[in-house]
Amino acid sequence: MNQDEQVKVLGLWGSPFSKRVEIVLKLKGIPYEYIEDVYGNKSPMLLKYNPIHKKVPVLVHNGRSIAESLVIVEYIEDTWKTSYMILPQDPYERAMARFWAKYVDEKVMVAMWKACWGPKSEREKETKEAYEGLKYLEKELGDKHFFGGETIGFVDIAADFIGYWLGIVQEASGVTIMTAEEFPNLQRWSKEFISNNFIKEVLPPKQKLATLLKAQFGSVTSD
Numbered sequence: 170m171n172q173d174e175q176v177k178v179l180g181l182w183g184s185p186f187s188k189r190v191e192i193v194l195k196l197k198g199i200p201y202e203y204i205e206d207v208y209g210n211k212s213p214m215l216l217k218y219n220p221i222h223k224k225v226p227v228l229v230h231n232g233r234s235i236a237e238s239l240v241i242v243e244y245i246e247d248t249w250k251t252s253y254m255i256l257p258q259d260p261y262e263r264a265m266a267r268f269w270a271k272y273v274d275e276k277v278m279v280a281m282w283k284a285c286w287g288p289k290s291e292r293e294k295e296t297k298e299a300y301e302g303l304k305y306l307e308k309e310l311g312d313k314h315f316f317g318g319e320t321i322g323f324v325d326i327a328a329d330f331i332g333y334w335l336g337i338v339q340e341a342s343g344v345t346i347m348t349a350e351e352f353p354n355l356q357r358w359s360k361e362f363i364s365n366n367f368i369k370e371v372l373p374p375k376q377k378l379a380t381l382l383k384a385q386f387g388s389v390t391s392d
Contacts, residue, residue, distance in 0.1 A: 177229040178203040181208060183331040183381050184375050192326050193242045195367040196252045208381075236381040239270055244328060255324050262361045269309060269316065270327035278330055279301035285342035286386060289361040292344065303331070303355065310354045314361060325362060331355065332362040333372055340380035343380060 178194070178201050180187030194201050204287040206212050206225050218227045218234035225235050227240045235244050246255045257263050280299035284292050305326070310316055316324035324334070329346070336359075339345050363372065 173232055173253060175229070177204055178202070179204045179206055179212075179227040180225045180230065181206055181383070183208075183378050184225060185334050188371050189238040189326050189329055190228060190245075190380065191371040192227045192329065193245050193255055193370055194257070194323075195370060197245065197249055197253050197319050199245070199251075200247055204272070208349075217344075239274065239323075239327060242323065246323075252324075253320075254319075255326065257317070258302075266317070266323040273324065273327045273331070277306065280332075281335065281346060283336050284346060288365045296344060296346060300351075303347055303352055306331070307352050307354050307389070310358055312354070315358065321362065321365060321368070329362070329368075332359045334378070337375060337379050338382055341379055341386050342360045 176194070176199060178187070180190065180203065182205060182244075184209055191203065204214065206215050208378065211223050215225065216223060218229055219225075219236045222236055224236070226238055226241060227236050228244065229235075230244075230248070232318050235241050242255060256266055273309055277299060280295050284299045287295055313319075314330065315321050339347070347355060362368065371388035
């Protein structure tokens, strides 16, 4: 990387979306400066670099900002042509990786979050939707090490919430969606995913994250 390049990540330590960006930077060996935003507060820097959505993560590259985690991941892949490839080169496989990443984001994660944190009247329905979504991912993963094949790729990074956060969320909320008996492929994948040394470097401490999630869950259930 050119020494004159400046790469900054504005994120939150407990956010799976922020961690997606750090994961891809680590995997591709790109140095960056991490800047922590504040939970429950919109910093002036965040409002400057992401005035539309006012959310983390934000990547700032040579003074120019990019928002939305999966958009950032693709930007990093396109900008830094390193030996580690996040997206397949084959157009069809590339399209399918984008399809499954979008499916994780817009279907599975939304349903899982609502199943654990949504209104009680909707949790049963959302739990069923999350379960069905995970079943499709279980089938898609099959006996592969990762969704990307032998190495961690775009879909694996998109599914980081399932790989690490979901187990902690289930404990905090008391809602069980994914078990080893029902989802052996995803459980095996999860263990391999979080055992990667680069990913270990960026994952939030389990106990600290559990405390945060329990506090958030408590604030929802007390409404």
